[in-house]
Amino acid sequence: MRLNEIVFTDAKPVDGYGPGFFRIGGQVLQGAVIAGPQGTQTWAGLEDAETLLGLAGKVDVIFLGTGAEVAHLPDDLRTAIDEAGLGVETMSSPAACRTYNVLLSEGRRIALAVLPV
Template sequence: MKLQPDRSSAPTVTGHGPGWVAVDGERIDHSVIVSSDGQRIPWPAAAHDQLSAAHFETLAQLDIEVVVFGSGTRIRFPRPSWIAPLMARRIGVETMDTAAACRTYNILAQEGRRVAAALLLESTS
């Protein structure tokens, strides 16, 4: 019986801190979408109040089954109208602070799930 997990080729969040995340060791200093299929898409927002439906429409275009939304340093839920395109495509959305979203994304991606982390990295300046 095999006891080791299979290796996944999904990108892994290898670190995070105020205003940054590292994906496979590469430091990223702006909000980003990280998808288990290898995509890293800039997500142009530096604060929750800068988000709009268009930000979530980008996620609806991905071939995923769940979005892990990291809402910054504290939990702030997206407006229902923002996530309507995701719901229409039967894509689940889980909201948590960005640090928790990084950990949750890693677990789901390593399990082979089609997942994207939408990570809001708030400006530290």
């Protein structure tokens, strides 16, 4: 039998989402949201690079949901994330939520930053 050490964090799965809101770990949050090992909180969106950069060293990848459609990140934000050594995967918010939930269940070091649909 193989035993793996489990490290519990404050990361919660996405339970649902809709126009302008996300339900994460049973809590409904309006607007953009960031979730991961630091817990779940509202987020100021793509203009708030500081919050994303604060995840450096705590996560390996951030799944960044850009709303209903995939959009490119602003060049300055992409550069700052790369310089911080963070991996970022940009996708639609529904796809980011699904991917986050799957990898969270596997115990991966990940975070979710999503804009509402």
